[in-house]
Amino acid sequence: MLGVKPDNGDTSYLPGQYASLGIGYWEKRIDNADDPEAEKRWDKLIRRSYSISSRIFDDYGYLTDENGLDELEFYIVLVPPTSDNIPALTPRLALKKTGDRIYLGPKVAGRYTLNDVQNPKAEIVFFSTGTGEAPHNGMIIDLLRKGHTGPIISAVTVRQNADLGYADKHRELEERYPNYHYVPMPTREEGVPKRYLQDLLRDNDFSEKLGVTLSPETSHVFLCGNPAMIGSPEAIDGKQVFPETVGVVELLVNEGFTLDRRNAPGNIHFEEYW
Ligand SMILES: Cc1cc2nc3c(=O)[nH]c(=O)nc-3n(C[C@H](O)[C@H](O)[C@H](O)COP(=O)(O)OP(=O)(O)OC[C@H]3O[C@@H](n4cnc5c(N)ncnc54)[C@H](O)[C@@H]3O)c2cc1C
Incomplete structure (x- = not known):
């Protein structure tokens, strides 16, 4: 910090x-x-x-x-x-x-903001890798300060728990706000099975573990950090072509979510760090 x-x-x-x-x-x-x-x-x-x-x-x-x-x-x-x-x-x-x-x-x-979140009951999901948590910290606080009542979930992958710079603060937020859930996912911590953010969607973790159902009608998903996790498509000959390694965007698009673009608002928002 x-x-x-x-x-x-x-x-x-x-x-x-x-x-x-x-x-x-x-x-x-x-x-x-x-x-x-x-x-x-x-x-x-x-x-x-x-x-x-x-x-x-x-x-x-x-x-x-x-x-x-x-x-x-x-x-x-x-x-x-x-x-x-x-x-x-x-x-x-x-x-x-x-x-x-x-x-x-x-x-x-930057236009990676909460501008499109107008419904205080919406499900808001933040996915990040490492320091990709940075923008989400302020966004989460902003939602909570405004009295957002819908579920807010922040999931982050890091190598080890020691790499989670704000973990104690997120735990404190969870104590104070029952609609807030923090999901740290260390990938190189002994005894913890290695899982990627994509697995949370593939395995229905949100509905099964947190009781939160995501839907393209009401939810917004924010993705920040490693471009491989995000997996944004490239436009080739007018078609959206996704990267070989399946990222979160592809999984969400398959569920009916749409990318937020400058002239076409959507419910998948992302910020690539490189
Ligand atoms: C809009 C935007 C916001 C950003 N915000 C942050 C932020 O809040 N915190 C932050 O740490 N970085 C952030 N970055 C990345 C940052 O701009 C630099 O690229 C990074 O700090 C590396 O700079 P460097 O000159 O040391 O290395 P460079 O020579 O520029 O090396 C770039 C390489 O470093 C690696 N890399 C870059 N960023 C990261 C990262 N965050 N974690 C792991 N590997 C990385 C990648 O392999 C990348 O190819 C952001 C990038 C963008 C475009």
């Missing part, structure tokens, strides 16, 4: 939106990876998009009022170098300490 105080004090955003953070190529990195860009671009800024997260509770234990805060919260994972990619920003960000300055873009952006 990282708090960034904008110089101009403007922390307004719609839950779900993202901002841009930047760090110079000239800055030190935490790993010893040999960054091929660093020499060529040493005086340039590395910029990446980051969803705005939420600390969920304020100092008194109430749900946060994001508009009253003087900083934006981010939830960012350190990306390790691999044989085909030397990450640029996160290994430099990892060395930042309280009080250091970093670049924050002047505008927040």
